[in-house]
Amino acid sequence: MSEKQAHLNGAYYGPSIPPREKYHRPGRSGGPLGCCCSCIFGLVFKLIFTAVVFMGLAFLVFWLIVRPTRVKFHVTDAKLTQFNFSTDSNLHYNLALNLTIRNPNKKIGVYYDRIEATALYEGQRLSTVPLTPFYQGHKTTNVLNPVFKGQQLIVGSNLLEEFNQQNSAGVYEIEMKLYLRIRFKLGRIKTGKFKPRIECDLKVPFSENGNSVGTFQTEKCSIDYFN
Secondary structure (H helix, E strand, O other): OHHHHHHHHOOOOOOOOOOOOOOOOOOOOOHHHHHHHHHHHHHHHHHHHHHHHHHHHHHHHHHHHHOOOOOEEEEEEEEEEEEEEOOOOEEEEEEEEEEEEEEOOOOEEEEEEEEEEEEEEOOEEEEEEEEOOEEEOOOEEEEEOOEEEEEEEOOOOOHHHHHHHHHHHOEEEEEEEEEEEEEEEEOOEEOOOEOOEEEEEEEEEEEEOOEEOOOOOOEEOEEEOOO
């Protein structure tokens, strides 16, 4: 009886419970795979950075050696011998221009594969004339002579008022645009094709029988290489 009582008075918790095994959830960046991905990304970044630096240095060296300069376009002379409206709203015109193209570069030549000249009045096209393609060598100047002659229907609410004001002054505001397809040449290397647009804002005095109210002033044209 005493043995049974002693057994009941002792601490008894039943059979021992084995410890629970800890479960380790793999992290997203842990393990060999994450380490490998980090190494690859780091290597790619270094390669891209090295390539960008190399290209920048190459461009700098090229610029220091070649020193490329923009080709310059000027309209040096203009003769307007006809510019009048008929009763059917057609504008009759006869405009002759002298256009100089200067290549100031010492080592770069220019192929003009296509040249189209367009004359406009108050934003409306008069006519377009094609010009002969040519190659322009280093530090040379070429002169082109586009001629615009014909008639064109011109409409607009304020156009006649603008025309009358310019007609009274004897000087007309005419715009010429050049649409080009060109390539550059450096030694034996030829670039791909570029399509710049040249814009020339002209104030042309009317000339009749060799007499005009003023003298045409040379106009520098603007160049848009990203048109």
